[in-house]
Amino acid sequence: MKFSIVIHGAPWSANASLSALRFTEAALDCGHEIVRLFFYQDGASNGSSLCVPPQDEIDIPGLWQALIKKHEIDAVVCAASALKRGIIDKAEADRYEKNVESLLAGFSVSGLGQLIDACGQSDRVVSFVM
Amino acid sequence: MPSSPQTHTAHSYLIIARSSPYGSHQARAALDLALTAAAFEQKVSIVFMDAGVMQLLKGQQTDAGEMKNIGKIITALKLYEVNRVMVHQESVDKHDLDPAGFVEAVEVVTSDDIKRLIAGADQVMVF
Amino acid sequence: MPDELELAGKRIALDKQGYLVNLADWTVEVAVAIAAREQIALSDEHWEVITLLREFYAQHDLSPMMRILVKQMKEHYGPEKGSSLYLMRLFPEYPALIACKIAGLPRPTNCP
Numbered sequence: 169m170k171f172s173i174v175i176h177g178a179p180w181s182a183n184a185s186l187s188a189l190r191f192t193e194a195a196l197d198c199g200h201e202i203v204r205l206f207f208y209q210d211g212a213s214n215g216s217s218l219c220v221p222p223q224d225e226i227d228i229p230g231l232w233q234a235l236i237k238k239h240e241i242d243a244v245v246c247a248a249s250a251l252k253r254g255i256i257d258k259a260e261a262d263r264y265e266k267n268v269e270s271l272l273a274g275f276s277v278s279g280l281g282q283l284i285d286a287c288g289q290s291d292r293v294v295s296f297v298m
Numbered sequence: 299m300p301s302s303p304q305t306h307t308a309h310s311y312l313i314i315a316r317s318s319p320y321g322s323h324q325a326r327a328a329l330d331l332a333l334t335a336a337a338f339e340q341k342v343s344i345v346f347m348d349a350g351v352m353q354l355l356k357g358q359q360t361d362a363g364e365m366k367n368i369g370k371i372i373t374a375l376k377l378y379e380v381n382r383v384m385v386h387q388e389s390v391d392k393h394d395l396d397p398a399g400f401v402e403a404v405e406v407v408t409s410d411d412i413k414r415l416i417a418g419a420d421q422v423m424v425f
Numbered sequence: 426m427p428d429e430l431e432l433a434g435k436r437i438a439l440d441k442q443g444y445l446v447n448l449a450d451w452t453v454e455v456a457v458a459i460a461a462r463e464q465i466a467l468s469d470e471h472w473e474v475i476t477l478l479r480e481f482y483a484q485h486d487l488s489p490m491m492r493i494l495v496k497q498m499k500e501h502y503g504p505e506k507g508s509s510l511y512l513m514r515l516f517p518e519y520p521a522l523i524a525c526k527i528a529g530l531p532r533p534t535n536c537p
Contacts, residue, residue: 209327284338295424371487
């Protein structure tokens with residue numbers, strides 16, 4: 169089955185992010201396809217390259233990044249959500265005159281249209297809100 | 299826009315707005331999604347229920363620039379061709395509201411109607 | 426680099442892409458000056474679009490997406506003005522972005 173996953177929660181604030189991560193892993197293990205991960209609202213923070221969790225806690229953005237890399241998943245961070253939360257790629261850092269880029273490699277920034285597109289291509293869209 | 303959706307057939311979306319207008323950004327996120335899906339010519343319905351019914355109230359005062367005015371954004375739904383804008387009867391009653399005091403006329407639906415809407419939609423998103 | 430306009434001795438801050446930093450700075454004269462930076466001399470036709478955008482924003486707290494702007498143009502000014510081609514002629518290349526910039530609306534974030 170083709171799944172898309174919508175992640176609404178920030179890492180460490182809501183359980184949405186970790187639940188979504190485990191669900192995505194399980195879906196892949198069962199042979200399903202992930203069309204796209206879409207990080208919306210607070211979920212955009214999962215794409216931050218600037219998180220530094222303590223050593224005895226899991227690195228949620230890092231786990232996402234590893235999963236995305238391993239399975240070559242299309243991972244999109246909502247542009248409007250990301251900009252407000254300080255998640256910016258190189259092009260945006262330049263455009264908005266910021267001296268640092270903060271988007272993890274493997275993620276991309278795009279519009280909400282990518283979520284609509286994912287819905288059109290997927291058998292199931294699963295949102296993780298809480 | 300560099301990337302436009304490649305969806306070939308329109309899908310139906312049911313967006314359930316259950317959050318109060320200014321307690322979180324959920325209300326805004328639901329409306330943004332409804333407007334975007336409609337702008338991409340999808341078949342979109344939105345239903346306001348639970349605390350979400352308060353998003354419909356007339357006379358929301360947002361100081362310029364501090365927060366987006368949810369009531370004003372709701373009046374754009376029809377312009378974007380969102381198919382159905384609905385409110386849940388029981389939630390209206392529970393909050394003791396009068397639909398005459400809403401930013402615009404919306405369709406009033408029951409819990410049973412919402413069950414059927416959920417069953418019939420390709421995508422259901424709850425905010 | 427951040428930029429600015431100088432109008433009648435008053436300095437008006439613009440961001441790197443030429444959008445107003447403070448939307449409240451917008452006046453008709455500011456619109457003319459921003460348009461000039463885009464090599465656009467504002468005609469009545471341009472003003473129809475700018476007025477429509479500002480009214481839409483005031484009423485709905487939103488900048489309309491391109492398709493909706495086209496639809497609104499059609500409704501207000503007739504079918505020959507309600508087309509993306511028409512807007513493209515008035516505000517070349519990126520009509521929605523450039524028209525918003527001149528109308529003093531926020532920079533759209535969804536379409537980088």
